[in-house]
Amino acid sequence: GTIGTAAWAHYLVEFGTQWELDSRDAPKDWPTGYIGINTKGPNEKPPLDYKTEVFELNPKLQAKAFALSQKVELSESKESTAWRKHYPYAPANQPPQVTRCDTLAGNTWFSGTRLSERAEVWTKLLTDNKGVYCTTQQEDNSTYEALLRASREGLVDINRLAVVRAGSDFDRPYPGYSEVDNLLKYADQGGFVPALENLYRTGNPLVQAILKNWSAWEKGVPEA
Template identity: 40%
Template sequence: MRSFLSIGAAASCLLSNVVATRIPARVGARAADSVVKPKVMIVSMFDPEADVWYGIPEFDVLAMNITIPGGSPLFPDVHCTANGDVCQYTIGESEINAATSIASLVRSPRFDLTTTYFMIAGIAGVNPEVASICSVTFAKYAVQVALQYEFSQFEIPTNFTSGYIPLGAHSPQQYPTSIYGTEVFEFNQDLQHWAAEQARTASLNDSSDAVAYRANYGVNAAYAAGAAPPAVYECDVATSDVYYSGTILGEAFGNFTTLITNGSGVYCTTAQEDNATGEALLRAAIDKLLDFSRVIVMRTASDFDRPYPGEAATTNLFWAEQGAFGPAIENIYLAGIKVVNGILDGWDGQFARGMNASNYVGDIFGSLKGSIEPDFGPYTYNNNPVKRSTKSMRRKTMKPVRVL
């Protein structure tokens, strides 16, 4: 999730428009203890992202509401259509909330998720080198960019470009030698391409404030994409609980995305949850509870991750009227409904049996043991001798710990 203090009023307006649709649980056509087998599970992170799916003409996800033990205290229910084909679940913001909520969902006896498509659908910050505010993005990779060593900005070595250094390494350019397993997730690129094509049929929302704000980025040729109107992009998402702003950190995490994916990742958006969600889904996939090749990560751009030339990073974060929060929220629905309807309409012909991935799908360890080996990781990086099971290098005073 990315948002601004200055857009609180916009969020309140959106919430007031949908509060009437918040109704007590209605079981509808299904018994209270029946097993629901969704075709699509929409994953939201907080209220505004969820609210755009309530009261829409295409389907009613408030027709059946199922409480999930272990779910977020703020969002305890999964909301589903009466026939169970489409469900929506709000997992809460940040990595801990996301992992815990998804882990609770995937092991709930109320759901059969073996053929379900998961569409993570939220807002994010955006890199103006790649895309613009109000745009829609679909990711091949989710990268946990803050899983690194960090020096204070007052103590950064003079030959380092930022205070972040990969774990076990001694410079920002070295591949990490201490691997936890959550650093990178690669998703089904064939499904990513398909979802992006569906979204490109949507008319995206914009605002006059967003048009004016993004024009400031046009003075730098490197930010040409940031100055352009909103569009649909295929590029990658960074996960960090640290809500950062500024060119130095944006470039540092972009470089880490390139490094950790062996040069194939393109840092585009920044959010707080996707690697945590990915890990919980992957562990469930290992136990055959779901199909990891059916995961879609869609993020719409609510703000720039760095200022335009001449603007302070604090202004970009705290005070700038970027005008993108409202359109980005609406574009979750406008683009996402094209994807959901495409899956439903093509269920019998394509989607029930799944869309085979032509790329590797899974984590940095190759945990799903598919026919395609990971195309990133220390065992494929520049003949790096480090293997998947590595020694922790957290502190020299600690005994080495095996990472499983």
């Protein structure tokens, strides 16, 4: 995607629940210092002992949410439009659009090519190659776990949870741009205002569909 892209997630993946060595101390054939807990190398899927490492959302709800919002016109700022044009490939250099791909949670705000490539690998590992990493945040797996516990008590229905994320900055720099500056000067990309606006534009069609036709949604995602 690009700055402002809005993505409905199928999988919520936790990035922080890993073992970590300082990358300078890791074996030379490891791309980073991260490996799954109780594994022997970075490409081995760990046992999911914590039970919060990966969650799968309702695919019928995701598909319906995407169908309702996929043609929504998304916003850009002057700065984000100029920034995306630095990238020599699509979809990074194209206008934002609504899409479907997965989101990665972690308390550490990471940036840079190597860690972002690790995020791609980690997402595939935990979803058995079904997930596609494209956005990051800090809270979704924790929020899901809290709602899951409420669901077990009959307080909410976890199958009614949909997650949409909009990109406010790139996770890795364009060719020739500094990895450090990509993190420290993230605000220069001009993505926060359009990303916030695009969350509303993308999520609102689903909200309106449910509110205006509750009889069809009351028992779950309608077929039509």
